[in-house]
Amino acid sequence: MLYDRISRTDVAERIASTEHRHSKLRVRIKRLKDEGSDASQEEEVLGLLSNNLAQLYRRQASLRRTSWTIGTAALTSSPVPSPRP
Numbered sequence: 001m002l003y004d005r006i007s008r009t010d011v012a013e014r015i016a017s018t019e020h021r022h023s024k025l026r027v028r029i030k031r032l033k034d035e036g037s038d039a040s041q042e043e044e045v046l047g048l049l050s051n052n053l054a055q056l057y058r059r060q061a062s063l064r065r066t067s068w069t070i071g072t073a074a075l076t077s078s079p080v081p082s083p084r085p
Helices: 002-035 040-076
Strands: none
Touching: 002 040
């Protein structure tokens, strides 16, 4: 369970970092286009970052589902005492 928490924290930090880079790159692309410069390389990198971000979101969702399923299983797997006759 601790490993899941660390993994979820790591993925959340990576998402935050990638979102930050993504937003900075979008600003740079806009600035380059406003200047009339070629922004094709930056747009390609933005596409890669977008794909990376999508993968991180899927990983985060998977970790959340897994931890929820494990947590639910732990709650329901405890033996229930049978009623005494």
